[in-house]
Amino acid sequence: DTGVSQDPRHKITKRGQNVTFRCDPISEHNRLYWYRQTLGQGPEFLTYFQNEAQLEKSRLLSDRFSAERPKGSFSTLEIQRTEQGDSAMYLCASSLGQGLTQYFGPGTRLLVL
């Protein structure tokens, strides 16, 4: 199996622009997670999909953030009207089912100028 992949790996944008990140989970993994990691901190949960259904969202996920997982395969995370505080590493993880290990992708590092 190939691992979790994320695209792009790096993104630099100007404040106010929209950005979209993509995550391709390990094939057949029905659970997909997005986390955000700021410098010197552990990752923090943003949202979770089981197949195509978005079942949980963190309070960290403001109205400017939206995530989708059409057809239960890849997922996209969009940030509208980016702010400098959005600068972080965005990590995607997938797992095969309940209680099982989450495997992480390489992350997308976002810098908002």
Add this chain to the structure above:
Amino acid sequence: AQKVTQAQTEISVVEKEDVTLDCVYETRDTTYYLFWYKQPPSGELVFLIRRNSFDEQNEISGRYSWNFQKSTSSFNFTITASQVVDSAVYFCALSGNQGAQKLVFGQGTRLTINP
């Protein structure tokens, strides 16, 4: 609420020394899972181990060993005969058994192994 505490922010040792990374957790769940992940400079989180709350047996994998003690809510990680390639940030994490089972991470311990 669930919480993970890694009190050691940074540790620096000389190669071949043994080193223990501490992890203390809080949860009200009776069934839960504990994890250790390694984050090298490249940034990708690499899975090391998963433990469920019913299995308190210690585990050894090569130079790595883990000590899970429910009585003290700790899940410590020891590297024996450390090597330069072990240099990374190590995260302890906890998940419950219901719903999203999202991971709650500690703040990480930056381990530097000096030659």
